[in-house]
Amino acid sequence: MRYYIIVGEASGDLHASNLMAALKKTDDQADFRYFGGDKMQAQGGVLVKHYRDLAFMGFIEVLLNLGTILKNLQFCKKDIAQYQPNVVILVDYPGFNMQMAKYLHKAGIPVVYYISPQIWAWNQSRVYQIRRTVDKMLVILPFEQAFYKQHNVDVEFVGHPLLDALAGTGTGMQDLSARQPTVALLPGSRKQEISLVLPLMLETARLMPGINFVIAGVSAVGDHFYKSVIGNSQVEVRMDQTYQLLAASQAALVTSGTATLETALIGTPEVVCYKGGMLSYQIAKRVIRTKYISLVNLVMEKPVVKELIQHDLTPINLKTELESLLNDKEKRERMQHDFTLLREKLGGEGASAKAADIIIRFLRGKIKH
Numbered sequence: 455m456r457y458y459i460i461v462g463e464a465s466g467d468l469h470a471s472n473l474m475a476a477l478k479k480t481d482d483q484a485d486f487r488y489f490g491g492d493k494m495q496a497q498g499g500v501l502v503k504h505y506r507d508l509a510f511m512g513f514i515e516v517l518l519n520l521g522t523i524l525k526n527l528q529f530c531k532k533d534i535a536q537y538q539p540n541v542v543i544l545v546d547y548p549g550f551n552m553q554m555a556k557y558l559h560k561a562g563i564p565v566v567y568y569i570s571p572q573i574w575a576w577n578q579s580r581v582y583q584i585r586r587t588v589d590k591m592l593v594i595l596p597f598e599q600a601f602y603k604q605h606n607v608d609v610e611f612v613g614h615p616l617l618d619a620l621a622g623t624g625t626g627m628q629d630l631s632a633r634q635p636t637v638a639l640l641p642g643s644r645k646q647e648i649s650l651v652l653p654l655m656l657e658t659a660r661l662m663p664g665i666n667f668v669i670a671g672v673s674a675v676g677d678h679f680y681k682s683v684i685g686n687s688q689v690e691v692r693m694d695q696t697y698q699l700l701a702a703s704q705a706a707l708v709t710s711g712t713a714t715l716e717t718a719l720i721g722t723p724e725v726v727c728y729k730g731g732m733l734s735y736q737i738a739k740r741v742i743r744t745k746y747i748s749l750v751n752l753v754m755e756k757p758v759v760k761e762l763i764q765h766d767l768t769p770i771n772l773k774t775e776l777e778s779l780l781n782d783k784e785k786r787e788r789m790q791h792d793f794t795l796l797r798e799k800l801g802g803e804g805a806s807a808k809a810a811d812i813i814i815r816f817l818r819g820k821i822k823h
Contacts, residue, residue: 458539462547467491476810559587613801635704642709657769
């Protein structure tokens, strides 16, 4: 089978790479072509465009880069038309992928959407477009299945692929665990969010000289960019060792996104951070319909982790929350107990294999017809 996969960010690259590995176990003729990243490239096939050239965050930022986005859409359509895949697998990245779904539906190319856009958070009317243009939804959060079934979308809950990704991460870094305590800084995977959040994290580190702060860097962002933001700060950057760093840390400051869930599943107490461009934030504040911004709190349906958003995201507030996490044993244990319940709610390991099995059965059904 020929699989075309479209990914627009680091977390999608991780989950799509695990899906590719699972597909290859069942389909020994699997051929891949994709918009993706380094982890997908390690699985084989042809990387057409890297996600670092696709990621734009926020309403205003998307408008400013609209020309580039439209060019990428046209390029992707032509590339798919030439490749003639048996299926296109869309992975999150809604602004781009929902446009592609329209085109693919009209072209008669089967569409599987793996990892739902967060349309339940804002602009829920997009579910009707998904019902029209997507053949099968594979969702990774338990409440998403009920949402889509309510709107008569063909949906299956496969569990969260992070549980697979985290299965072999080990116990941490020996050279860090001897220096107590360590706080991991996860400023995000996009340059824009890093430039907004990391300086506040670094100022927090300056206010807490007895703590060993370490930044979880992402090689796709580039060492030079981190150095430009860090400046004279002595805070260390560890590239592409996020899970190991989290496992060795006593607490973490985490930019809102998939990383909040990764941190919780590893079991590290955390504070969730979010800061956007002012206009983008004002728009988001008016359209987002959920009570929480972190996936941890959304899945658990209660405030398990503290969320510091926009104006509340200050070094003083970060310092206060960190001190509480590091020194209040009862609070740490309560949070980690909730993290255990979170893991259970997410369905256990095997999401990638289950998703691959559903996709292959779906394609075989198409071939029979």
